Amino acid sequence: MNRFEYVQAPSVKEAIDMMNSTVPEALIKKATSPAYVVKAGGTDLLDLIKEGLVEPARLIDLSKIPGLDKLTYDNKAGLQFGPLVTIAGLENSEEVKKNYRALHESAAHAATPQLRNMATMGGNLMQRPRCWYFRSSEHKCRKKGGFTCYAQIGQNQYHGIFNTNVCPCVHPSSLATALLAFDGQVELTGPQGRRIVPLSEFFLSSEENVTQETVAESKEIITNIILPPVDASTRSAFVKMGQRESYDWSIADVAVVLKMDGKRCRDARIVFGAASSVPLRREDAEALLKGKPVTEKLAMEAATKAVEGATPLKHNGYKVKLFENLTKRVIMQAVAVG
Amino acid sequence: MKNPSEEQRSMQEEKGVSRRAFLRGAGLTTAGTVALSTGLLSFKLESPVKPPAVLGPGEVAVRFVLNGQEREIWVEPRTTLAQALREHLSLTGTKVVCDRGSCSACTVWLDGKPVNSCMALAVDVAGREITTVEGLSQSGTLHPVQEAFIEHDATMCGFCTPGMVMSCAALLNRNPNPSLEDVKSATSGNLCRCGTYPKVFEATLAAAKKMKK
Numbered sequence: 001m002n003r004f005e006y007v008q009a010p011s012v013k014e015a016i017d018m019m020n021s022t023v024p025e026a027l028i029k030k031a032t033s034p035a036y037v038v039k040a041g042g043t044d045l046l047d048l049i050k051e052g053l054v055e056p057a058r059l060i061d062l063s064k065i066p067g068l069d070k071l072t073y074d075n076k077a078g079l080q081f082g083p084l085v086t087i088a089g090l091e092n093s094e095e096v097k098k099n100y101r102a103l104h105e106s107a108a109h110a111a112t113p114q115l116r117n118m119a120t121m122g123g124n125l126m127q128r129p130r131c132w133y134f135r136s137s138e139h140k141c142r143k144k145g146g147f148t149c150y151a152q153i154g155q156n157q158y159h160g161i162f163n164t165n166v167c168p169c170v171h172p173s174s175l176a177t178a179l180l181a182f183d184g185q186v187e188l189t190g191p192q193g194r195r196i197v198p199l200s201e202f203f204l205s206s207e208e209n210v211t212q213e214t215v216a217e218s219k220e221i222i223t224n225i226i227l228p229p230v231d232a233s234t235r236s237a238f239v240k241m242g243q244r245e246s247y248d249w250s251i252a253d254v255a256v257v258l259k260m261d262g263k264r265c266r267d268a269r270i271v272f273g274a275a276s277s278v279p280l281r282r283e284d285a286e287a288l289l290k291g292k293p294v295t296e297k298l299a300m301e302a303a304t305k306a307v308e309g310a311t312p313l314k315h316n317g318y319k320v321k322l323f324e325n326l327t328k329r330v331i332m333q334a335v336a337v338g
Numbered sequence: 339m340k341n342p343s344e345e346q347r348s349m350q351e352e353k354g355v356s357r358r359a360f361l362r363g364a365g366l367t368t369a370g371t372v373a374l375s376t377g378l379l380s381f382k383l384e385s386p387v388k389p390p391a392v393l394g395p396g397e398v399a400v401r402f403v404l405n406g407q408e409r410e411i412w413v414e415p416r417t418t419l420a421q422a423l424r425e426h427l428s429l430t431g432t433k434v435v436c437d438r439g440s441c442s443a444c445t446v447w448l449d450g451k452p453v454n455s456c457m458a459l460a461v462d463v464a465g466r467e468i469t470t471v472e473g474l475s476q477s478g479t480l481h482p483v484q485e486a487f488i489e490h491d492a493t494m495c496g497f498c499t500p501g502m503v504m505s506c507a508a509l510l511n512r513n514p515n516p517s518l519e520d521v522k523s524a525t526s527g528n529l530c531r532c533g534t535y536p537k538v539f540e541a542t543l544a545a546a547k548k549m550k551k
Contacts, residue, residue: 003395006415006461010390018390043439043457046418050437058392059415063462088451112527113505114442117451118458246526247440 001049005058009038009065012189016219018060023128024212026054028145038062038221040084040120044127052137053144062122062221073099078229083122083222087175091116100227101337102236102255106178109240112247122222125176125186125202126214129169129277130249131159142167142210157315158243158251161323162276164311167206170274171213174253176203177273178238179227180281181255187224188216194223203278213277233259233266237334239326240273250274252319254326256334263293270306270331272323282306285327294335296328303327393461400464404429405473413460420444422460423470431471431500441529445501446470452508452527471500474507483507486545487538494532502528506542516546 009015019038023045026035034057039045041063048054062068068082073095081090090096091107110116110124133139133150140146151159151168159168176199184199202214216222230236238255242248253273259266268289272280285306292298307324394415401410404427411426420437423429423446432455433443439457446455447469474481483506486492493499502525509516509524516524521542525535 001416003414003416005392005394006398006459007390007392014390042459042462043454046457046459047438049416059459061462112439112442112454113524114445114452114454114527115439115457117448118453247529 001046002052002055004049004056006061007058008061008063011065012068012221012223015060015062015065015221016189016191018058019219019221021218022212022214022216022220023048023054023126025218026056027128028211034058036060040123041086041118042123043115043119044123048128051135053135063120068122068223071095073229075229079227081121081225083120083225085121087111087116087119087121087124088113090121090175099230099234100178100182100236102181102238102257102334103175103178103227105238106175106240106253106255109238110174121175121225124173125179125222125225126216127172128213130172131167131169134169143169143206145211152313155315156313157318158249158274159313159316160274160276161307161310161312161316161319162272162280163205163207164276164313165207167210167277168313169206169277170250171203171276171278172249172274173279174238174240174250174273176279177253177271178236178255179225180279181236181238181257181269181271182227182230183257183269185226186222187226188220189223190217190220196226199279200281206277231259233261235260235334235337237330237337239330239333241322241326252322252326254323254330256327256330258289258294258331258334260294260335265289265292265294268302270302270327272306272327275310275319275323282327284308289331294331296332299328299331299335302331398461400460402463402465403467405469411460415459415461417460418456419446419458419460419463419468420455423455423468426460429470429472433497433500435497435529441498441501442505442527443498443501443529445504445528447504447508450508450511452505469504471503474503481507482545482549483510483542486541486548490537490541490544492534492537492541494530494534498528498530498532498534502530502538506538506545509542510546510549514546514550516543518543 020036023037026037036058037056038060069084071081071085073079087107087110097104133141134143139150142149160170180199186197186202188195236257240250240253255271257269268286270282270285285302288302288305303324306327307320310320397412413422420434423432435441435443437456439454444455445452449467483503505525505528521539
């Protein structure tokens with residue numbers, strides 16, 4: 001790792017005062033100006049520094065800021081948790097287990113027990129993609145400000161199957177899949193104060209901005225994550241498929257949140273993870289479910305609808321069928337688990 | 339008889355620097371730790387005029403509790419906890435393999451929870467408690483999990499063993515009656531290329547039984 005300075009931020013305000021760029025910005029302008037970036041758990045940032053992809057001049061540690069590691073739930077305000085809540089903290093929360101099953105499942109299957117104890121939810125939403133060309137300092141790809149996408153012409157078995165024209169990197173967070181399915185929001189705090197951004201607008205597709213994955217600006221940090229309350233009609237499920245059962249990022253993951261009136265589906269949200277540069281809602285498939293009793297046949301129709309329009313690359317055509325099958329499975333799971 | 343850490347603790351309490359007070363100060367900021375080592379105990383984070391201290395990039399003092407004893411090391415902020423343990427404290431039981439958090443050979447406990455020491459900075463653990471595989475045995479007596487690993491022949495090449503032992507012992511701390519599934523889940527981050535998992539599961543379940551007696 002390059003040598004860097006280190007400072008522990010005592011408060012959000014001081015962290016914002018001290019930082020001058022996000023990690024994606026630090027990567028792009030690596031050579032031109034000294035970057036002061038924030039870290040929480042550090043598991044993704046240290047990886048990027050070790051690979052020489054970012055060379056920050058100063059790390060601003062957020063991990064000791066009081067109050068950012070709280071998790072609360074109530075029937076009116078829903079679930080709120082600070083960016084320093086670890087993945088393990090989310091996984092082990094009884095409230096999450098009881099009310100947000102898909103989120104619990106996504107937490108329980110992320111990374112390893114060791115990393116879940118370290119990695120924070122703020123960091124999880126801010127982490128960079130895992131494309132092997134992006135992660136290689138030898139390849140100056142589009143995401144690194146270059147002009148070539150090596151994945152489109154090279155090895156792409158784990159890459160995206162939707163919107164792959166600019167950069168087929170997939171978003172690495174499987175928790176984001178579940179958070180979007182629950183219609184989550186992120187609170188960003190910057191010099192001008194706080195703003196609430198729905199997760200559907202928080203992530204930027206590679207068409208919108210290939211060099212950064214979120215709308216977070218140079219001096220903004222995540223200060224809260226909010227999910228609306230659930231009710232007795234809410235059913236949810238999440239399933240992840242990886243090359244290995246543990247550690248690996250998703251090849252495909254799907255989260256489903258249904259509102260059920262008896263056997264009839266009133267409302268549905270279906271989200272794909274590891275399918276595109278952002279967690280991807282499948283609205284046409286959702287529409288198929290709405291107002292109808294959820295049978296196995298209907299679940300299969302919705303699943304087929306959900307993968308319509310996929311444009312797989314040379315080596316990842318298998319992911320279309322995988323997503324289709326997982327979608328059917330996860331709809332039926334959501335209906336069954338109650 | 340007191341164990342060394344208790345002895346040290348009571349010595350400090352006599353001196354008026356309780357361990358608790360130290361942790362509180364140092365837990366807030368490593369600047370606090372540096373201040374402590376230079377005698378500037380009055381440094382306060384709340385002070386609105388004083389900006390937080392910027393440390394490094396040269397060596398800075400980091401104090402933390404290692405295997406029950408307070409230690410101070412001088413490291414650059416870029417030093418990982420794994421490097422600090424192996425290269426600055428000569429505790430080479432903690433292994434570094436992938437150095438990216440993928441294999442968990444470097445597993446230690448941070449405040450009792452298993453973490454990857456290769457993906458934490460040494461400065462991040464100031465004021466906190468670290469337990470390494472060397473800290474599991476008590477005055478020459480191996481931890482029941484270590485005993486069971488020997489009895490059940492749970493090591494093959496042995497390189498993943500310290501990390502594996504730390505995961506299994508942490509499991510028994512939080513769950514004295516683990517099922518096979520619990521052990522599998524607890525070791526799901528520990529990569530063993532030899533494939534000695536069945537023996538690890540056997541050993542851990544046996545150790546759990548033994549510890550209950």
